[in-house]
Amino acid sequence: xxxxxxxxxxxxxxxxxxxxxxxxxxxxxxxxxxxxxxxxxxxxxxxxxxxxxxxxxxxxxxxxxxxxxxxxxxxxxxxxxxxxxxxxxxxxxxxx
Amino acid sequence: xxxxxxxxxxxxxxxxxxxxxxxxxxxxxxxxxxxxxxxxxxxxxxxxxxxxxxxxxxxxxxxxxxxxxxxxxxxxxxxxxxxxxxxxxxxxxxxxxxxxxxxxxxxxxxxxxxxxxxxxxxxxxxxxxxxxxxxxxxxxxxxxxxxxxxxxxxxxxxxxxxxxxxxxxxxxxxxxxxxxxxxxxxxxxxxxxxxxxxxxxxxxxxxxxxxxxxxxxxxxxxxxxxxxxxxxxxxxxxxxxxxxxxxxxxxxxxxxxxxxxxxxxxxxxxxxxxxxxxxxxxxxxxxxxxxxxxxxxxxxxxxxxxxxxxxxxxxxxxxxxxxxxxxxxxxxxxxxxxxxxxxxxxxxxxxxxxxxxxxxxxxxxxxxxxxxxxxxxxxxxxxxxxxxxxxxxxxxxxxxxxxxxxxxxxxxxxxxxxxxxxxxxxxxxxxxxxxxxxxxxxxxxxxxxxxxxxxxxxxxxxxxxxxxxxxxxxxxxxxxxxx
Numbered sequence: 042x043x044x045x046x047x048x049x050x051x052x053x054x055x056x057x058x059x060x061x062x063x064x065x066x067x068x069x070x071x072x073x074x075x076x077x078x079x080x081x082x083x084x085x086x087x088x089x090x091x092x093x094x095x096x097x098x099x100x101x102x103x104x105x106x107x108x109x110x111x112x113x114x115x116x117x118x119x120x121x122x123x124x125x126x127x128x129x130x131x132x133x134x135x136x137x
Numbered sequence: 138x139x140x141x142x143x144x145x146x147x148x149x150x151x152x153x154x155x156x157x158x159x160x161x162x163x164x165x166x167x168x169x170x171x172x173x174x175x176x177x178x179x180x181x182x183x184x185x186x187x188x189x190x191x192x193x194x195x196x197x198x199x200x201x202x203x204x205x206x207x208x209x210x211x212x213x214x215x216x217x218x219x220x221x222x223x224x225x226x227x228x229x230x231x232x233x234x235x236x237x238x239x240x241x242x243x244x245x246x247x248x249x250x251x252x253x254x255x256x257x258x259x260x261x262x263x264x265x266x267x268x269x270x271x272x273x274x275x276x277x278x279x280x281x282x283x284x285x286x287x288x289x290x291x292x293x294x295x296x297x298x299x300x301x302x303x304x305x306x307x308x309x310x311x312x313x314x315x316x317x318x319x320x321x322x323x324x325x326x327x328x329x330x331x332x333x334x335x336x337x338x339x340x341x342x343x344x345x346x347x348x349x350x351x352x353x354x355x356x357x358x359x360x361x362x363x364x365x366x367x368x369x370x371x372x373x374x375x376x377x378x379x380x381x382x383x384x385x386x387x388x389x390x391x392x393x394x395x396x397x398x399x400x401x402x403x404x405x406x407x408x409x410x411x412x413x414x415x416x417x418x419x420x421x422x423x424x425x426x427x428x429x430x431x432x433x434x435x436x437x438x439x440x441x442x443x444x445x446x447x448x449x450x451x452x453x454x455x456x457x458x459x460x461x462x463x464x465x466x467x468x469x470x471x472x473x474x475x476x477x478x479x480x481x482x483x484x485x486x487x488x489x490x491x492x493x494x495x496x497x498x499x500x501x502x503x504x505x506x507x508x509x510x511x512x513x514x515x516x517x518x519x520x521x522x523x524x525x526x527x528x529x530x531x532x533x534x535x536x537x538x539x540x541x542x543x544x545x546x547x548x549x550x551x552x553x554x555x556x557x558x559x560x561x562x563x564x565x566x567x568x569x570x571x572x573x574x575x576x577x578x579x580x581x582x583x584x585x586x587x588x589x590x591x592x593x594x595x596x597x598x599x600x601x602x603x604x605x606x607x608x609x610x611x612x613x614x615x616x617x618x619x620x
Contacts, residue, residue, distance in 0.1 A: 049494070052494045056481075057474070072491065078440075082511050084438075085438055085515055085518060096568050097375070117463075121462050132475070
């Protein structure tokens with residue numbers, strides 16, 4: 042599987058990453074190599090195999106529906122890049 | 138005193154030969170003296186350590202002594218520590234002061250262990266050499282021109298150089314075992330779910346597992362006693378009783394069935410390592426074990442499957458670093474997309490970006506079946522190989538890595554050659570099994586690790602076998618020159 046620089050540009054956008062033109066060439070080669078490497082998986086016959094997301098057969102445990110978490114907004118916002126009046130600030134999204 | 142094991146230090150504290158404050162000062166002094174060469178710590182918490190130590194001494198004098206009370210200890214910088222910087226080896230978390238403690242950290246606090254500091258690591262635990270850390274490469278105490286392994290390379294180097302008696306690590310594809318092997322120490326990755334992941338910064342959530350790193354199997358048992366157990370804050374932690382791992386260390390190995398996977402002794406293995414592993418096998422025979430050849434026919438597919446599954450999970454987990462709620466934010470973003478893109482591009486290093494992009498691609502429309510679903514099916518095959526093998530054997534033995542520690546810079550330009558250094562460890566994570574690495578000899582003064590893999594929740598048997606081996610060998614007591 043060989044990727045083009047256009048493919049990698051699209052992937053980078055989906056992952057919300059900027060790549061310089063120089064990086065784009067390097068990553069295109071490296072990601073293509075990695076995809077070629079993982080291509081070995083196609084050798085395995087997995088027609089009758091169930092995919093597993095997890096090796097132990099687990100189910101999500103349930104707990105009583107009671108409040109266990111406290112409001113820690115102040116602690117959490119103390120480490121935020123920019124807050125005002127209890128809100129996280131980001132650049133304007135909707136034109137005013 | 139600094140060269141003693143945790144078990145020995147615990148005894149020294151108990152018999153009042155030394156106080157925790159004195160012991161803590163001793164290790165803080167060693168960190169000051171030696172860590173400029175090694176770079177194994179990102180943060181040294183001197184004040185906290187001395188106040189922890191004072192408290193530990195008080196608890197001991199009141200008769201409230203846990204075996205680990207007053208023992209100096211280090212946390213890999215992936216575990217959140219309240220009010221202390223938790224960077225995960227990344228620029229994006231360089232300014233992150235955690236508002237809470239990881240459960241593992243809480244448990245060590247409850248036993249009044251002393252926190253010396255936070256150890257260096259590959260960025261977000263993605264790497265096998267510690268060279269992807271934003272805080273610079275860690276050096277191997279056995280040869281300062283070589284890597285300590287990764288991603289828990291800071292913990293491994295610090296333990297090997299006696300800068301701390303023990304440390305935590307995390308293991309997603311070999312990140313406890315491979316650096317333990319490269320640095321000549323002992324380390325165990327428990328069964329998936331044995332140790333809480335709450336507050337352990339996520340890389341690949343279905344594979345990540347925390348565990349202890351120290352100088353002997355006995356010390357690992359003492360540390361795992363504190364770390365293991367269900368946690369209501371981690372819904373994937375397993376509600377299963379935790380045995381006292383120190384109680385079974387002295388069990389006889391008579392009749393223990395050890396399996397040797399033939400695939401791990403074929404191509405790619407260094408001849409001298411193979412010879413050392415054969416000597417270790419002879420020791421286990423003398424201890425009463427029987428040796429059986431087994432096969433793990435799909436193990437060759439474990440690295441390809443891992444490099445789909447781990448990046449897929451990482452691309453999802455690392456989406457949270459967006460420059461909005463915590464961590465690095467770029468200067469003067471012009472709009473929201475610019476904020477996301479520049480914060481992430483400036484904050485993440487190359488290996489992390491590579492993995493995020495591979496994962497994004499593997500999960501994207503049209504490729505999901507080819508990559509992610511296929512990898513999850515191969516994961517099923519690999520797990521089944523182990524289930525079949527454990528019908529006939531109790532423990533699986535192999536080298537930890539195909540080579541000894543490689544030179545700094547040797548593999549940085551070729552990601553795949555770096556990935557292949559985890560060829561014996563990765564399948565164990567995909568299957569969720571426990572595995573440990575202990576020193577089994579030296580080649581040209583570089584340590585060689587021996588890996589033991591057990592059945593689900595069979596950590597006690599692994600530690601028992603490792604401890605018995607360490608009773609008849611002294612590889613784990615060797616000291617790198619100058620430390």
